[in-house]
Amino acid sequence: MDLGIVVALEREARIVRRVLGRLPAGSTVTVRVSGMGGSCARAAAHSLVCGGARVLLSAGFAGALDTRIAAGDLLIPDRVRDDTRDINHACVLASTLREALWPIGPLHGGVLASVARPVVSAAGKRDLGERLGAMGVDMESAAIGEVAHDAGVAFVVLRAVSDVADLDLPRTALEAIDVSGRVDGVGLARALLRHPGEVLALMRLAVGARRAARSLERALTVAVRVLCDPAATGGGP
DSSP states (O other): OOEEEEESSHHHHHHHHHHHTTSOTTOOEEEEEOOSSHHHHHHHHHHHHHTTOSEEEEEEEEEESSTTOOTTOEEOOSEEEOSSOEEOTTHHHHHHHHHHHGGGSOEEOSEEEEOSSOOOSHHHHHHHHHHHTOSEEESSHHHHHHHHHHHTOEEEEEEEEEEOTTOOOOHHHHHHBOTTOOBOHHHHHHHHHHOGGGHHHHHHHHHHHHHHHHHHHHHHHHHHHHHTOHHHHTOOO
16 A cells, blocks of 8 residues: 545545546555544554555645634645644655645645643633644644654644634534434434524535535645655655
């Protein structure tokens, strides 16, 4: 296996599989759907390393912590931080990916924060960004980076922004989504009855998710080819 990709959600996995279906024969890429959170992502990353992955890619959606970052923008951080760790294991490949992907659309480097629970309020996003000096947030990348560091394999993050910094995540969405990211339609309808004022926020989140999905698919089409190139990842002569 050349490249192992960890995504949290089945929706993200469908994007990855479409991209992999367009690769030339002989490409060795494996995707694992971990579910949300660091412990799930750590287990998925460990299984990929045990299977022979020489590069781990943390891919999927993310939230923005900077109001200058729009839905659909790409995040390719140099460092990943949580409350206890600062992982800069990604910096070389991050530069390589940014160079390859800049024609696709706006992209951002810097620091990505990884958290144990979703940051639901705009105020919470602002505070997290200021505290960790981060421009974006997810729930998995620090754990994946830790596995890569311990195993001595390359690591990089590619995320597309689905929710922006000034958006309070609607409770309707949080209540209707399980750990795998599956939406319970009945649960969503019930949540909307309890919180009817969140319709506009839910629509805004849906628009952001669609933009993120399109951006992520375009970016992965290029990124997977780059990361499977031994010369780009340090595995060449």
